[in-house]
Amino acid sequence: MSQYQFLYYGILPVLSISVVLVFIRFIKGPGVVDRVIALDLLITIGIAIIAMYSVITNQPTFLDIAMILALIAFLGTVAFSYYLQRRKKND
Amino acid sequence: MTDILIMILSGTGALFILLAAIGFVRMPDFFLRVSVTTKAATLGVGLMLGSAAVYFYNSSVTSRVLAIILFLLLTAPVAAHMIGRTAYFIGTKLWKGSIMDDLNGMYEQDTHELNSSEEQAMEGPMRERNTEDDTGF
Numbered sequence: 679m680s681q682y683q684f685l686y687y688g689i690l691p692v693l694s695i696s697v698v699l700v701f702i703r704f705i706k707g708p709g710v711v712d713r714v715i716a717l718d719l720l721i722t723i724g725i726a727i728i729a730m731y732s733v734i735t736n737q738p739t740f741l742d743i744a745m746i747l748a749l750i751a752f753l754g755t756v757a758f759s760y761y762l763q764r765r766k767k768n769d
Numbered sequence: 770m771t772d773i774l775i776m777i778l779s780g781t782g783a784l785f786i787l788l789a790a791i792g793f794v795r796m797p798d799f800f801l802r803v804s805v806t807t808k809a810a811t812l813g814v815g816l817m818l819g820s821a822a823v824y825f826y827n828s829s830v831t832s833r834v835l836a837i838i839l840f841l842l843l844t845a846p847v848a849a850h851m852i853g854r855t856a857y858f859i860g861t862k863l864w865k866g867s868i869m870d871d872l873n874g875m876y877e878q879d880t881h882e883l884n885s886s887e888e889q890a891m892e893g894p895m896r897e898r899n900t901e902d903d904t905g906f
Contacts, residue, residue: 681772685779692783696790703794703802711856712799715806718848719793722810723786725837726817730779733821738830741821745837748844755848759855 685734693727714758721751775820782816785809798864799856807849811841 697720704716725744732740789809796802815838822834863870875884 681775684776689779689783692787696786699790699794709799709856709861711852711859711861712802714852715799715803715849716793718852719789719806719810722806722814722841723790725841726782726786726814729814729817729821733775733779733824738821738825738827738833741818741830741833741837744818745833745840748837748840752840752844752848755852759848759851762859763855 682734685730689730693723693730696723710762714755718751718755721747771823775824778816778820778823782813782820785813785816789813799861800853801864803849803853807845811845814841
């Protein structure tokens with residue numbers, strides 16, 4: 679089994695199944711905070727998918743987008759937690 | 770040799786990410802889910818990016834990968850702490866199997882100030898221990 683086949687038929691389906699499982703929790707999650715960390719984990723798995731895709735297509739430019747996604751995940755989580763805390767205080 | 774190293778790194782990373790996703794669906798409580806998210810996903814993504822660095826074998830790609838891994842390792846605990854603190858303030862319920870809550874009654878409800886001594890904590894209104902009966906998914 680070559681490396682291309684291993685990455686394309688072994689790793690990417692596992693990552694896709696992980697995305698589906700996290701998305702189940704994203705839809706089902708009882709509270710807002712569950713959905714916020716589900717979004718965080720979705721973006722983190724997206725970084726892994728981008729890394730694998732850059733190896734498969736042999737283009738390292740995709741890793742820049744992975745860096746930007748890591749930044750967006752952190753900013754989104756922090757902004758949501760700040761907003762939720764403020765909303766509770768003003769009520 | 771490089772192929773085998775890439776396969777081992779990416780396979781271990783994919784396994785950790787899959788375990789994180791399964792734990793994320795199966796865990797009964799928000800605070801347990803946060804621990805799964807921050808530990809396993811960070812290690813899995815780090816191994817995946819490491820396999821990309823081994824594949825390209827290039828100093829520019831390796832520095833980029835190291836920057837992403839460092840950024841993830843720095844920001845994941847901070848984000849998890851902030852969202853966990855917010856979740857405790859807005860009254861997220863604990864799992865019914867949780868046996869202790871050290872922060873119970875220690876926080877001022879309005880100013881979010883933390884008291885560390887027992888005497889001050891007893892004066893404040895004790896928040897009743899709220900647990901959720903739902904055991905998750």
